[in-house]
Amino acid sequence: MTKVGVLALQGDVREHAAAAVALGANVTLVRRPQELESVDALILPGGESTTIDKLLRAFGLRDLLMERIDAGLPVLGSCAGMILLARDLVDGIAGQQTLEAIPMTVRRNAFGRQVDSSEVALTWLPDGSPMHATFIRAPWVEAYDPEVEVLATAGDPESGVHAVAVQYGRCVATAFHPEISDELRVHQRLLELVPA
Ligand code: GLN
Helix, strand or coil: CCCCECCCCCCHHHHHHHHHCCCCCEEEEECCHHHHHHCEHHHHHEHHHHHHHHHHHHHHCHHHHHHHHHCCCEEEEEEEHHHHEEEEEEEECCCCCCCCCEEEECCCCCCHHHHEEEEEEEEECCEEEEEEEEEECCCCCEEEECCCCCEEEECCCEEEEEEEEEEEEEEEEEECCHHHHCHHHHHHHHHHHHCC
């Protein structure tokens, strides 16, 4: 059975764990290096990217995680998790670090403040199907290298259209929260990236 880790330092860990279990995965909560070593895929939950960044370093997980991603570990990051996967940030706080896993620039809090959370009807570009997405103080992808695949976009006449779901190698990132809207296609994509 595929062993999916959920980084459990801060954020909506339980919802991601439930999505992975619904897809038949075995879930491990990851707080220690040994737990990170043992998983076949990892989910970086939504929450607060500045806090998760600090805790990753405090728990001695950041370097190991960067090594595992380099070696091909499939990773899904939602919202704060997307921020953590970005190579570059706009509106990060002083000293904020990322895992530099996807060659993209992500703008934090791009879609507005917490109270501006929204529900948006998107198109899931891999198969053209509709997808209902929940954005909570969400980032967007401001720029990305040509090798990055765009899985969904969102926008309005004011802000323009931005990538809000992307994939690069075995890393998938969404600005929205598939784990809280009964949406399993994004987690399914992560599981499909686990080598047989
Ligand atoms: N604004 C948060 C951050 O910068 C992300 C919000 C979320 O994960 N829902 O980390």
